[in-house]
Amino acid sequence: RKFLAACRAQPLARAVRADKLTLAGLAATLGLYRDPATARREIPVLRMLTATADELAPCAEALRAALPAAAQALVVATRAAVGGGAFPGASLASWGVALHPADIAAGDLAARLRAAPVPVIGVVQKGRLVLDTRTLLAGDLPPLAEAVAGAIAR
Numbered sequence: 001r002k003f004l005a006a007c008r009a010q011p012l013a014r015a016v017r018a019d020k021l022t023l024a025g026l027a028a029t030l031g032l033y034r035d036p037a038t039a040r041r042e043i044p045v046l047r048m049l050t051a052t053a054d055e056l057a058p059c060a061e062a063l064r065a066a067l068p069a070a071a072q073a074l075v076v077a078t079r080a081a082v083g084g085g086a087f088p089g090a091s092l093a094s095w096g097v098a099l100h101p102a103d104i105a106a107g108d109l110a111a112r113l114r115a116a117p118v119p120v121i122g123v124v125q126k127g128r129l130v131l132d133t134r135t136l137l138a139g140d141l142p143p144l145a146e147a148v149a150g151a152i153a154r
Contacts, residue, residue: 048135049082053093059133059141060095066145070152072100080134096132098125101152112151120147 007013018026032039040047057075064073080094099109099122106124113120113129122129136144 044137049092051134053077053095056095056133059136060097063097063131063133063136063141063144066141067097067099068149068152070101071148072102074098074100076130078130078132080132092134094132094134096130098128098130099148100128104152109151112154113147116147116151118143118147120144120151 029043032042040050060075064075067073074097076096076098078094078096079091082090082092100106101109104112106127106129109129110122110124113122120131122131124130131144131148
């Protein structure tokens with residue numbers, strides 16, 4: 001009781017307390033976790049974290065097929081970082097697409113994609129730009145392929 005009283009007496013308590021909208025959002029999110037299948041389907045980050053490499057392989061192949069031939073794209077096995085602060089050093093098996101267009105250095109292609117209207121972030125490895133598919137959502141492939149084609153054509 002004394003700790004709660006001290007918290008209530010703190011002048012910042014009113015500024016940092018959760019409002020009704022925050023509590024409603026938290027309740028709705030926690031409600032999704034009651035059924036793991038629903039949680040995985042409805043919470044994008046959970047879906048990204050729990051996807052298996054086998055589930056991601058078709059997405060990588062679809063991305064490769066959607067890219068122009070000039071991208072010289074190859075499907076490659078990758079290791080996706082889970083997160084810096086929350087889970088440093090952890091990685092998950094994943095699939096990505098390595099881009100190695102002629103006459104464009106991987107670093108230059110990465111810079112062009114970061115500067116696109118919808119920025120695209122990849123990893124430069126072994127002279128190629130690798131785009132991991134783990135964080136792609138439904139509907140992301142067409143605009144991603146368009147961004148890559150635009151970056152190569154510049």
